[in-house]
Amino acid sequence: MLKRFHHVAIICSDYQRSKAFYTQILGLKVVAEHYREARQSYKLDLALPDGSQIELFSFPNPPERPNRPEAQGLRHLAFVVEDVAAEKQHLENLGIEVEPIRIDPYTERCFTFFQDPDGLPLELYQEAE
Structure with a gap:
C-alpha cells in the first residue's frame, strides 16, 4: 500500500x-x-x-525540458501553503514572476503558478481549512 x-x-x-x-x-x-x-x-x-x-x-x-504546456511527463509540482496571496506577494518581492491567482473550480481553493530557474512549473495551492 x-x-x-x-x-x-x-x-x-x-x-x-x-x-x-x-x-x-x-x-x-x-x-x-x-x-x-x-x-x-x-x-x-x-x-x-x-x-x-x-x-x-x-x-x-542535460537536455532541455520538452516544449510546454502539455508535454508528456511531470506537468507541475504543487506546494500546499496557508495563504496563496501572501506567498505570491513574498515571491514577487523577491523578483519571481507569479501568475494571477485562480480558483480551482472543483475544490474552490486558490492556486497560482510560477517557475524555477529552468522553467519547471511550480504551483502554490491553498491549504484546506
Whole structure:
C-alpha cells in the first residue's frame, strides 16, 4: 500500500542557481549534499516541513525540458501553503514572476503558478481549512 511521496527528483541546468532558488527563495532545508565525481554531478536533498523531499541533481549538459504546456511527463509540482496571496506577494518581492491567482473550480481553493530557474512549473495551492 502506498502511503505518501518520499521525494521528487529534479535535474537542473545550473546547480548553484537552482540551489539558491530552492533554499533561499523557497526556504527548503538542506538535508544532505553530495558531489558524485564519477558522474560529475551534485545531488542535493531538500526537505519540506512534512518530511517530503526534493532531490536536486546536476548533470553535464542535460537536455532541455520538452516544449510546454502539455508535454508528456511531470506537468507541475504543487506546494500546499496557508495563504496563496501572501506567498505570491513574498515571491514577487523577491523578483519571481507569479501568475494571477485562480480558483480551482472543483475544490474552490486558490492556486497560482510560477517557475524555477529552468522553467519547471511550480504551483502554490491553498491549504484546506
